[in-house]
Amino acid sequence: MTATVGTETVPVSSALGRITAEDIISPVDLPPFERAAMDGYAIRAEDTYSASTSSPVTLRSIGDLQIGEATNLLLGKNETASIVTGAQMPASANAVVMVEYTKKISDDQVEIYTESRPGENISRVGEDVQKGDIVFRRGIKILPPDVGMLTSLGLQQIPVVCKPRIAILSTGNELRHDAHTIGKIADANRPMLISAVKDLGCEPVDMGIVGDDAEAIHDKLLDGIRSADAMLVTAGTSVGPHDIVPKVIDSIGKPGMLVHGVAMRPSMPTGLAAVDGKAVISLPGYPVSAYIAFIEFVRPLIAHLLRTKPLPPPTVKARLSRRIAGILGSRTYIRVKVTFEKTELVAEPIRTSGAGILSSLIHSNGFIIVPEHVEGYEEGELVDVELYRPWETSGN
Amino acid sequence: MTATVGTETVPVSSALGRITAEDIISPVDLPPFERAAMDGYAIRAEDTYSASTSSPVTLRSIGDLQIGEATNLLLGKNETASIVTGAQMPASANAVVMVEYTKKISDDQVEIYTESRPGENISRVGEDVQKGDIVFRRGIKILPPDVGMLTSLGLQQIPVVCKPRIAILSTGNELRHDAHTIGKIADANRPMLISAVKDLGCEPVDMGIVGDDAEAIHDKLLDGIRSADAMLVTAGTSVGPHDIVPKVIDSIGKPGMLVHGVAMRPSMPTGLAAVDGKAVISLPGYPVSAYIAFIEFVRPLIAHLLRTKPLPPPTVKARLSRRIAGILGSRTYIRVKVTFEKTELVAEPIRTSGAGILSSLIHSNGFIIVPEHVEGYEEGELVDVELYRPWETSGN
Numbered sequence: 001m002t003a004t005v006g007t008e009t010v011p012v013s014s015a016l017g018r019i020t021a022e023d024i025i026s027p028v029d030l031p032p033f034e035r036a037a038m039d040g041y042a043i044r045a046e047d048t049y050s051a052s053t054s055s056p057v058t059l060r061s062i063g064d065l066q067i068g069e070a071t072n073l074l075l076g077k078n079e080t081a082s083i084v085t086g087a088q089m090p091a092s093a094n095a096v097v098m099v100e101y102t103k104k105i106s107d108d109q110v111e112i113y114t115e116s117r118p119g120e121n122i123s124r125v126g127e128d129v130q131k132g133d134i135v136f137r138r139g140i141k142i143l144p145p146d147v148g149m150l151t152s153l154g155l156q157q158i159p160v161v162c163k164p165r166i167a168i169l170s171t172g173n174e175l176r177h178d179a180h181t182i183g184k185i186a187d188a189n190r191p192m193l194i195s196a197v198k199d200l201g202c203e204p205v206d207m208g209i210v211g212d213d214a215e216a217i218h219d220k221l222l223d224g225i226r227s228a229d230a231m232l233v234t235a236g237t238s239v240g241p242h243d244i245v246p247k248v249i250d251s252i253g254k255p256g257m258l259v260h261g262v263a264m265r266p267s268m269p270t271g272l273a274a275v276d277g278k279a280v281i282s283l284p285g286y287p288v289s290a291y292i293a294f295i296e297f298v299r300p301l302i303a304h305l306l307r308t309k310p311l312p313p314p315t316v317k318a319r320l321s322r323r324i325a326g327i328l329g330s331r332t333y334i335r336v337k338v339t340f341e342k343t344e345l346v347a348e349p350i351r352t353s354g355a356g357i358l359s360s361l362i363h364s365n366g367f368i369i370v371p372e373h374v375e376g377y378e379e380g381e382l383v384d385v386e387l388y389r390p391w392e393t394s395g396n
Numbered sequence: 397m398t399a400t401v402g403t404e405t406v407p408v409s410s411a412l413g414r415i416t417a418e419d420i421i422s423p424v425d426l427p428p429f430e431r432a433a434m435d436g437y438a439i440r441a442e443d444t445y446s447a448s449t450s451s452p453v454t455l456r457s458i459g460d461l462q463i464g465e466a467t468n469l470l471l472g473k474n475e476t477a478s479i480v481t482g483a484q485m486p487a488s489a490n491a492v493v494m495v496e497y498t499k500k501i502s503d504d505q506v507e508i509y510t511e512s513r514p515g516e517n518i519s520r521v522g523e524d525v526q527k528g529d530i531v532f533r534r535g536i537k538i539l540p541p542d543v544g545m546l547t548s549l550g551l552q553q554i555p556v557v558c559k560p561r562i563a564i565l566s567t568g569n570e571l572r573h574d575a576h577t578i579g580k581i582a583d584a585n586r587p588m589l590i591s592a593v594k595d596l597g598c599e600p601v602d603m604g605i606v607g608d609d610a611e612a613i614h615d616k617l618l619d620g621i622r623s624a625d626a627m628l629v630t631a632g633t634s635v636g637p638h639d640i641v642p643k644v645i646d647s648i649g650k651p652g653m654l655v656h657g658v659a660m661r662p663s664m665p666t667g668l669a670a671v672d673g674k675a676v677i678s679l680p681g682y683p684v685s686a687y688i689a690f691i692e693f694v695r696p697l698i699a700h701l702l703r704t705k706p707l708p709p710p711t712v713k714a715r716l717s718r719r720i721a722g723i724l725g726s727r728t729y730i731r732v733k734v735t736f737e738k739t740e741l742v743a744e745p746i747r748t749s750g751a752g753i754l755s756s757l758i759h760s761n762g763f764i765i766v767p768e769h770v771e772g773y774e775e776g777e778l779v780d781v782e783l784y785r786p787w788e789t790s791g792n
Contacts, residue, residue: 016591030754033578037752068569068607070579086570086681088579128753135758143784144595144690145757148588148683152581152754154574173464174482178550182429183466183484185548192544195412199540211464285482287544294540309786314710356433357524358426358548361541362531388539390705 005229005305006162012150015142017201018160019308024136026153029126034089036065038121041102041110042083042093044075045118056111061104065090080110089122096121129153139308164305166197166298167224167231169207171217171245172285177209188287188358189234196294197232200302217248221280225252229305230279232298234290235269245282249273263372264331266355267293286355292333292367314387316366318347323379326370335364338391347385365389401625401701402558408546411538413597414556415704420532422549425522430485432461434517437498437506438479438489440471441514452507457500461486476506485518492517525549535704560701562593562694563620563627565603567613567641568681573605584683584754585630592690593628596698613644617676621648625701626675628694630686631665641678645669659768660727662751663689682751688729688763710783712762714743719775722766731760734787743781761785 007021036042042065051057063073063081065088073081073090081090089096095116103111129135135149136142142150142160150158168190175187187209194204205228210216217233224231235245250256253275260271260282266289271282279301283290303310318338326332336347347368352360366385370376377383403417432438438461447453455476459469461483469477469486477486485492491512499507525531531545532538538546538556546554564586571583583605590600601624606612613629620627631641646652649671656667656678662685667678675697679686699706714734722728732743743764748756762781766772773779 013587013590016595031581031752037750066569068571068579070577086568086581123752128755135755141785144588144592145683145687145754147591148584148687149754149758151574151587152584152683154582156574172482173462175464178547178552181466183464185427185482186550188544188548191409191547192540194409195543196540198412287541287548291541291544311783311786312710312712314708316708354433356427356519358541358545359524359531362545387707389537390707 005164005307007159008162009157010160011157012147012155015150015158015160016144016147018142019201019306020136020138020140020142021159021161021307022138023134024150024155024158026129026131026133026135028129028154029131030129030152031123031125031127034125035123036083036085036087036089036096036121037123038096038098039084040082040096040099040121041080041112042075042090043080043095043097043112043116044077044093045095045116045120047078047080048095048097048112048114048116051112051115053113056103056113058105059110059112061108061110063090080112082110094118094122141308141311161306161308163201163203164230164302165205165228166202166302167205167207167228168193168197169217169220169224169231169233170209171212171233171235172209173211175209189283189285189290192287192291193232193234193283193294196291196298197302200299201306202302212244214244214248217245218251221248222252225275225278225280228278230281230301232281232283232294234283235285243269246271246273249275249280249282262293262296263329264292264296264333265327266333267296268330270297272297284355287358288355288361291361296331315384316345316387316391317382318345318366318385318391320368320377320379320381320383321346321348323376324349324368324370325376326374328375329372331372332370334368334370335360336366336368336385337364338366338385338387339394340391341394345385345391347383365391401560401703403555404558405553406556407553408543408551411546411554411556412540412543414538415597415702416532416534416536416538417555417557417703418534419530420546420551420554422525422527422529422531424525424550425527426525426548427519427521427523430521431519432479432481432483432485432492432517433519434492434494435480436478436492436495436517437476437508438471438486439476439491439493439508439512440473440489441491441512441516443474443476444491444493444508444510444512447508447511449509452499452509454501455506455508457504457506459486476508478506490514490518537704537707557702557704559597559599560626560698561601561624562598562698563601563603563624564589564593565613565616565620565627565629566605567608567629567631568605569607571605585679585681585686588683588687589628589630589679589690592687592694593698596695597702598698608640610640610644613641614647617644618648621671621674621676624674626677626697628677628679628690630679631681639665642667642669645671645676645678658689658692659725660688660692660729661723662729663692664726666693668693680751683754684757685751687757692727711780712741712783712787713778714741714762714781714787716764716773716775716777716779717742717744719772720745720764720766721772722768722770724771725768727768728766730764730766731756732762732764732781733760734762734781734783735790736787737790741781741787743779761787
């Protein structure tokens with residue numbers, strides 16, 4: 001694909017979950033000034049050489065350094081000042097001795113019971129981040145601590161990748177927005193896919209529903225491809241006589257359909273196409289198939305458009321409650337219910353008569369993905385389960 | 397805690413990520429009518445008994461059943477009608493024979509080459525969901541397929557738990573919103589925590605910054621506790637002379653401070669309190685400590701307020717690049733960088749001089765959590781890493 005998603009500038013307060021579009025360079029040192037890392041006394045380390053519990057040195061206290069206050073105090077030989085964590089160090093001090101190793105013996109005299117090394121208990125300027133450091137590489141998803149860091153750097157806004165616009169079209173004479181008239185069904189795919197692309201940080205473009213009519217599909221596809229960064233179209237439930245979507249895609253532009261039918265179950269009748277540098281993915285009509293094809297093909301497409309790498313989904317090891325069969329040569333997604341039983345997680349495959357059963361996605365909490373070259377897994381085997389809901393607890 | 401978060405009704409199109417407040421019961425059967433599960437011919441199974449490739453039966457074709465169209469066709473003995481997947485079955489038919497096992501021999505005559513069982517290749521009414529079924533238990537987080545299911549059920553809106561309102565206050569004389577005047581620093585905690593509670597489906601209530609002044613802290617805490625469902629307050633960087641937050645919390649209501657200081661590193665100076673049935677969590681001033689205490693204490697608090705169980709974070713096994721030490725009796729969070737090297741994931745502990753180094757959270761991608769009873773892990777050991785960013789790839 002050649003089309004790329006643009007970039008925009010957003011305030012740091014709205015940056016959560018967005019993807020950095022450029023490397024972000026620090027304009028400042030952090031900490032911006034030298035500060036105490038402990039509560040105690042700011043000192044010149046050389047004044048404490050040979051100090052010990054039995055033979056303390058006595059320093060003259062010439063001030064109290066508070067947090068949040070700038071100081072221009074200067075320590076002379078054998079002078080000190082009390083200081084709290086985070087307060088600015090006096091320019092001539094080079095260490096902090098912790099309050100536990102000191103004793104105030106009069107208003108202006110302090111005994112020091114330990115030797116300090118230069119730099120001890122001090123936060124140096126730039127110790128956390130140096131001016132000019134690359135703090136964030138481009139392609140990073142902004143997490144809460146990152147918002148904190150951007151604020152610390154004094155940045156008001158950052159460049160991020162625009163939310164990819166994903167056009168979503170449902171096709172099928174049987175589909176209605178919600179009606180339950182006999183012969184029709186509510187279109188579950190479009191609301192599901194709209195939610196799914198939102199969840200991945202994209203902006204859905206709702207292209208509505210069209211019947212199994214080549215001209216109407218053509219117009220909507222063209223409109224979607226022109227106005228969005230990528231297009232998803234779900235075929236009608238029937239993949240037989242009405243399977244006109246691929247032909248229409250081919251008629252719109254080059255290269256058109258690249259793949260029609262994929263080696264996975266469910267979701268076999270998935271089509272992958274590109275038109276004018278934009279991806280067009282044709283998803284099967286059954287919602288279960290459409291959703292699993294979304295995970296397999298649209299999730300990576302969106303990561304590609306966002307120029308980022310996604311966090312892997314939570315995966316657990318669970319013991320299979322009964323044998324499951326894969327299909328050699330096809331990747332098989334098995335929906336399971338994972339339950340914590342006594343001492344371990346147990347995965348119970350959901351019995352279902354197929355991809356028409358949307359409740360199988362509702363009442364399951366994970367997938368076992370059986371690879372193309374595996375015949376199946378045996379009862380009692382430990383398998384990887386990709387979790388999309390928390391596991392149950394036995395007795396619930 | 398006794399205070400609970402209310403419930404509200406939201407349109408299904410806005411329900412993604414919300415938590416169901418009640419069990420959701422299906423008002424309809426799904427599918428709502430009997431339909432073909434394959435392309436082929438609707439038949440009465442008894443008319444095909446003994447049919448085989450060598451001895452087909454011939455049926456009279458009396459119609460073509462299209463998807464999306466209601467039918468009142470009635471098949472008599474030895475009658476059939478062509479049908480596509482998803483189309484309504486004629487009332488008197490009880491099976492579909494796949495098109496592959498048929499041959500149209502004239503305009504109204506079809507040969508059938510296989511015997512069908514009653515119910516074969518049919519989606520029964522209520523096969524997916526039956527009217528009256530509990531489709532979603534309360535306490536479930538709505539995922540994209542759930543939005544599809546709710547649409548299929550014809551539901552326009554659902555009851556969800558309100559977004560808990562979490563008040564967030566920063567305290568410290570050194571804090572400014574963004575200024576970098578000497579002695580002051582930008583308040584990183586509040587923007588970080590505001591993002592973190594948003595990320596978990598809550599509504600932040602920004603209480604701003606107050607100095608280390610008991611009266612000002614008292615007023616803000618009282619205001620936050622009254623207006624929100626829970627309150628987070630970060631102490632100043634200095635936990636010594638200025639640690640007045642616990643006393644103020646105790647002065648506001650009962651039971652007040654329950655825990656002050658927790659057995660974990662970093663984040664030891666975390667306080668847990670309750671006032672008038674609402675949780676108040678006092679977080680350490682260093683952003684790293686504040687964030688790790690958030691994960692340990694605020695994340696479960698929010699799950700409790702939302703009356704749900706969270707999905708576990710993604711966790712991987714990685715090989716330790718060098719020994720790490722825990723602290724017996726304390727839970728230790730070690731920040732690591734996980735990289736895929738040749739054939740396996742390797743976890744490199746981030747060297748840092750402590751919780752003041754926020755960049756240690758930015759440049760790491762996971763935590764190793766060393767439990768209280770473990771002294772540490774050896775170089776080369778396989779350990780669990782909780783990932784918050786994707787792992788790196790060697791050579792990047």
